Amino acid sequence: MDKIRIGIYGYGNLGKGVEKAIYNNPDTTLAGIFTRRDPSLLSPINKDAKVFSVDDAKKMKDEIDVMILCGGSATDLPIQGPKVASMFNTVDSFDTHAKISEYFSNVDTSARDAGKLSLISCGWDPGLFSLNRALLEAVLPNGTNYVFYGRGLSQGHSDAVRRVKGVKNAVQYTVPYDEAVNKVRNGENPNFKSVRETMWRECFVVLEDGADADAVEKEIKEMPNYFEPYNTCVHFISEEELKEKHSTLPHGGFVLRSGTTSNNVNQVAEFSLKLDSNPEFTASVLVAYARAIFRMHKEGKTGAVSVLDVPVSLLSIKDREELLKETL
Amino acid sequence: MDKIRIGIYGYGNLGKGVEKAIYNNPDTTLAGIFTRRDPSLLSPINKDAKVFSVDDAKKMKDEIDVMILCGGSATDLPIQGPKVASMFNTVDSFDTHAKISEYFSNVDTSARDAGKLSLISCGWDPGLFSLNRALLEAVLPNGTNYVFYGRGLSQGHSDAVRRVKGVKNAVQYTVPYDEAVNKVRNGENPNFKSVRETMWRECFVVLEDGADADAVEKEIKEMPNYFEPYNTCVHFISEEELKEKHSTLPHGGFVLRSGTTSNNVNQVAEFSLKLDSNPEFTASVLVAYARAIFRMHKEGKTGAVSVLDVPVSLLSIKDREELLKETL
Numbered sequence: 001m002d003k004i005r006i007g008i009y010g011y012g013n014l015g016k017g018v019e020k021a022i023y024n025n026p027d028t029t030l031a032g033i034f035t036r037r038d039p040s041l042l043s044p045i046n047k048d049a050k051v052f053s054v055d056d057a058k059k060m061k062d063e064i065d066v067m068i069l070c071g072g073s074a075t076d077l078p079i080q081g082p083k084v085a086s087m088f089n090t091v092d093s094f095d096t097h098a099k100i101s102e103y104f105s106n107v108d109t110s111a112r113d114a115g116k117l118s119l120i121s122c123g124w125d126p127g128l129f130s131l132n133r134a135l136l137e138a139v140l141p142n143g144t145n146y147v148f149y150g151r152g153l154s155q156g157h158s159d160a161v162r163r164v165k166g167v168k169n170a171v172q173y174t175v176p177y178d179e180a181v182n183k184v185r186n187g188e189n190p191n192f193k194s195v196r197e198t199m200w201r202e203c204f205v206v207l208e209d210g211a212d213a214d215a216v217e218k219e220i221k222e223m224p225n226y227f228e229p230y231n232t233c234v235h236f237i238s239e240e241e242l243k244e245k246h247s248t249l250p251h252g253g254f255v256l257r258s259g260t261t262s263n264n265v266n267q268v269a270e271f272s273l274k275l276d277s278n279p280e281f282t283a284s285v286l287v288a289y290a291r292a293i294f295r296m297h298k299e300g301k302t303g304a305v306s307v308l309d310v311p312v313s314l315l316s317i318k319d320r321e322e323l324l325k326e327t328l
Numbered sequence: 329m330d331k332i333r334i335g336i337y338g339y340g341n342l343g344k345g346v347e348k349a350i351y352n353n354p355d356t357t358l359a360g361i362f363t364r365r366d367p368s369l370l371s372p373i374n375k376d377a378k379v380f381s382v383d384d385a386k387k388m389k390d391e392i393d394v395m396i397l398c399g400g401s402a403t404d405l406p407i408q409g410p411k412v413a414s415m416f417n418t419v420d421s422f423d424t425h426a427k428i429s430e431y432f433s434n435v436d437t438s439a440r441d442a443g444k445l446s447l448i449s450c451g452w453d454p455g456l457f458s459l460n461r462a463l464l465e466a467v468l469p470n471g472t473n474y475v476f477y478g479r480g481l482s483q484g485h486s487d488a489v490r491r492v493k494g495v496k497n498a499v500q501y502t503v504p505y506d507e508a509v510n511k512v513r514n515g516e517n518p519n520f521k522s523v524r525e526t527m528w529r530e531c532f533v534v535l536e537d538g539a540d541a542d543a544v545e546k547e548i549k550e551m552p553n554y555f556e557p558y559n560t561c562v563h564f565i566s567e568e569e570l571k572e573k574h575s576t577l578p579h580g581g582f583v584l585r586s587g588t589t590s591n592n593v594n595q596v597a598e599f600s601l602k603l604d605s606n607p608e609f610t611a612s613v614l615v616a617y618a619r620a621i622f623r624m625h626k627e628g629k630t631g632a633v634s635v636l637d638v639p640v641s642l643l644s645i646k647d648r649e650e651l652l653k654e655t656l
């Protein structure tokens with residue numbers, strides 16, 4: 001069997017996760033890593049992996065079956081998504097919820113014109129959480145969706161804390177309230193009035209020498225949008241402790257739907273993730289969907305799609321008979 | 329918009345659940361209930377619902393978009409599945425895991441010859457659990473699946489207890505051990521040596537007058553396959569208490585996959601259900617998939633498919649734009 005040749009476009013935490021995920025999937029092979037940096041300065045996990053400049057991608061259209069875009073949603077993907085979709089089948093993790101429709105449309109046009117297929121907004125949210133939201137909404141039309149994030153490290157909130165004057169380094173964890181999750185699980189259909197009732201934020205902060213701890217704590221807790229709407233707890237620790245205990249990227253969360261099928265008959269469904277590494281898990285999802293995109297493109301599908309358009313059988317390395325016998 | 333016209337083939341607990349589910353979905357309408365009994369003796373939930381003999385189904389090929397088969401897997405569906413698939417698009421909940429391949433093949437041939445589309449083995453297991461098993465196997469190739477059932481009423485085990493001499497009435501609940509579930513959730517990747525470590529069985533028994541309680545309890549606990557491999561607890565209660573506290577059909581369970589994406593990086597994903605009514609939930613799943621089957625058949629698809637072949641977007645009453653904006 002010819003292996004599916006995957007390219008990695010962008011080599012940060014997510015790109016490294018994709019490289020690992022390719023090695024975990026026996027039917028995929030790494031065709032190349034594409035970087036905006038000097039290729040000679042990159043150190044892939046497998047030292048024999050080929051590294052190219054992003055400018056060389058256009059010469060390699062026949063050597064890559066699916067390009068996985070590992071750039072960020074804020075500034076990279078809005079440009080890269082449509083551009084790379086005009087040359088390759090692509091999979092990306094665009095996660096700016098408010099702009100998904102616009103992004104979908106741009107990538108769709110570009111991919112369709114090129115006869116390529118692009119999967120946008122894949123990962124766990126959007127991604128596996130979206131899949132479960134759509135599934136459970138359809139199955140329980142009379143119901144309410146709930147989403148909780150954490151316990152997990154939020155990159156955006158950690159960055160916000162690091163920008164506070166007097167902060168040398170910091171990480172921030174988003175933590176759901178067990179009590180809130182359990183109310184949903186028990187079918188109580190709670191009506192949460194604010195995010196403050198569903199989750200809180202925990203910060204581990206290393207101060208600059210001579211910084212005023214009280215002032216730092218006050219500034220964090222009162223930061224609009226990021227922290228003011230939540231209960232926030234700030235711990236001051238040493239740089240050593242931060243490195244030792246807070247240098248991984250765990251995350252997770254829950255999608256729940258609670259609904260009724262007749263009077264007083266309540267049904268609760270839940271999908272949850274508990275991840276030691278957010279980027280490695282997201283990368284694993286991207287590679288499984290790259291397999292599906294490769295197959296759907298072979299069947300003649302072009303344009304943009306989301307995880308909601310992909311039958312799960314196409315993600316699997318198993319054939320139909322194995323799926324019927326072992327998995328169904 | 330024309331509503332999707334659904335027929336119900338068989339009217340037990342599941343058929344009644346399908347009738348309720350149709351009323352919960354504004355784009356579906358009940359075209360008729362088909363029974364092997366005397367149609368005049370049936371009391372549908374909506375007294376205006378039309379009831380026909382199964383023998384009349386063949387005259388109604390143009391009046392029904394999807395027929396939902398609500399018979400049992402042991403003796404009804406192996407005959408009804410291929411037979412009805414030669415006249416209608418069908419959805420069924422065939423759940424004899426060992427015979428799924430054979431059943432799929434029989435229904436596939438029949439549906440394909442007739443230009444119809446059939447979804448087999450839908451519900452929650454097989455069904456939503458299968459979908460999550462396949463999804464999570466693909467996303468975490470280096471991992472282990474775990475399934476736990478309960479707490480829930482098992483019809484088969486309740487029947488087995490009721491067949492014991494001296495038993496007037498009984499129900500049996502399957503109960504997972506929290507400790508076992510939590511080991512998996514915590515990423516401990518336990519290797520359970522027997523089912524006894526993962527779940528136990530709880531029986532509520534009403535004795536016949538003069539029956540020997542000790543003898544009944546012994547016979548239940550030693551029953552091969554059904555109870556002998558498990559820890560079983562037997563409670564003797566009155567007929568009144570049984571009716572009052574044990575007359576609903578709750579069920580549920582958990583599918584978990586625990587896997588690694590690199591050394592010491594563990595990822596745990598879980599899908600769980602907590603159902604007040606097993607048949608009503610299963611019925612709701614069948615109706616959501618009937619919507620998808622109607623759409624896929626319109627697009628020209630014929631033969632047999634499973635839930636793994638159906639993109640989740642086709643289950644949704646929302647259109648693509650709404651799904652992108654609200655659900656993805």
